[in-house]
Amino acid sequence: DTAVSQTPKYLVTQMGNDKSIKCEQNLGHDTMYWYKQDSKKFLKIMFSYNNKELIINETVPNRFSPKSPDKAHLNLHINSLELGDSAVYFCASSPRDRPSYEQYFGPGTRLTVT
Amino acid sequence: DQQVKQNSPSLSVQEGRISILNCDYTNSMFDYFLWYKKYPAEGPTFLISISSIKDKNEDGRFTVFLNKSAKHLSLHIVPSQPGDSAVYFCAASGGSGNTGKLIFGQGTTLQVKP
Numbered sequence: 001d002t003a004v005s006q007t008p009k010y011l012v013t014q015m016g017n018d019k020s021i022k023c024e025q026n027l028g029h030d031t032m033y034w035y036k037q038d039s040k041k042f043l044k045i046m047f048s049y050n051n052k053e054l055i056i057n058e059t060v061p062n063r064f065s066p067k068s069p070d071k072a073h074l075n076l077h078i079n080s081l082e083l084g085d086s087a088v089y090f091c092a093s094s095p096r097d098r099p100s101y102e103q104y105f106g107p108g109t110r111l112t113v114t
Numbered sequence: 115d116q117q118v119k120q121n122s123p124s125l126s127v128q129e130g131r132i133s134i135l136n137c138d139y140t141n142s143m144f145d146y147f148l149w150y151k152k153y154p155a156e157g158p159t160f161l162i163s164i165s166s167i168k169d170k171n172e173d174g175r176f177t178v179f180l181n182k183s184a185k186h187l188s189l190h191i192v193p194s195q196p197g198d199s200a201v202y203f204c205a206a207s208g209g210s211g212n213t214g215k216l217i218f219g220q221g222t223t224l225q226v227k228p
Contacts, residue, residue, distance in 0.1 A: 056214075
């Protein structure tokens with residue numbers, strides 16, 4: 001059984017479009033995260049939710065809007081896509097919002113904006 | 115401003131030898147350090163961690179050393195195996211209101227040659 005799943009795995013779209021990436025975890029974890037891995041391979045946190053409550057919101061354009069309908073899901077919606085949004089987006093979850101708890105990552109969604 | 119740096123983009127070692135991956139950080143408030151391993155087209159997976167109150171943590175073939183005065187940590191893999199070939203990310207967390215936010219380095223690609 002997949003612990004943290006993301007859909008789609010690949011997403012190719014044109015500038016200006018709106019798209020969503022979905023994430024689901026079946027681990028019963030309270031905390032979920034979105035990370036972005038850019039072309040230089042840096043993994044940077046974007047958002048974190050704990051029990052559906054937003055607890056981390058990094059300096060991310062407000063075109064990016066996370067939504068957590070329940071503890072097991074954290075979706076990422078991106079409006080007016082730009083070329084610079086091309087990256088790999090990883091979802092992760094952990095039992096609690098503490099660094100001592102291992103974060104489990106999904107396989108990533110490669111977004112290409114043309 | 116990259117607070118966690120892995121200055122070696124790649125490392126190649128012979129099977130059976132020791133692999134040493136290095137990581138430097140700048141923020142003295144970090145109190146928890148982790149190593150993640152990533153295979154192509156997969157998400158990172160947790161490998162080993164260390165709290166700032168310790169200077170060494172060992173788990174099987176993997177040992178992490180922390181030198182707080184030098185703001186440096188290293189991951190030792192002994193003996194190295196071909197299956198260890200992957201990208202290794204160092205991550206750090208800490209500070210007031212710590213919410214599990216991880217700051218990642220840019221990764222080191224390890225190749226273990228048979």
